[in-house]
Amino acid sequence: MPTLSPDFGAHLLKATRSRDLDEAFEKVLSEYLELKIAALQETTGRLEEKWGMEFSTFRRRLADDDLLANAYSYDVEQDFWEWEDAEHLKTHYQQVQIEWT
Template sequence: MIALTPQLGELVTKTAQVPDLETAVWKVLSEYLELKTKALQAQIAQFEQKWDVSFDGFARKCQDNSLGVDPYSREVEQDYWAWEQSVTLLKHYQTLEAS
């Protein structure tokens, strides 16, 4: 169990618009996960639209050099790492939401 200062407890309950602190914390966290999940899904959709393939397909095309551009270019590498991060975080957040 963690202890919150009275000011933080009040902020959490006001933010969640519920009087019970534990319920408020759960509500704030679940809403945060929902927002993060939606943002990551949007980011992933942008990459899928840009490259016209899923992340797994993108990774395979990078590996077998069939992407149509240099897989070692700055743009491809930046997209690869950002896309991989988004996919990994999305899976993590979805696991948290399911528990």
């Protein structure tokens, strides 16, 4: 079973204003997951607004070469990779959040 150093445990308790390490860790992990999901949602929302569609539609239209922009341009490719990464990570963190709660 993993252990925490006394210094780390003390800082965790102080930062969360908790009396119990389990409670402190739960608080930190829950807040971390919420922040990560919110940040990734901002990314996906920004890209949905930029392209006027959801990622699944963007991916399909990109594969069909049905975008107004050049599908092989650097900007389109960068948006695709950023969007795909954000979608995968958001799903991952949401699943961890479901399992945690």
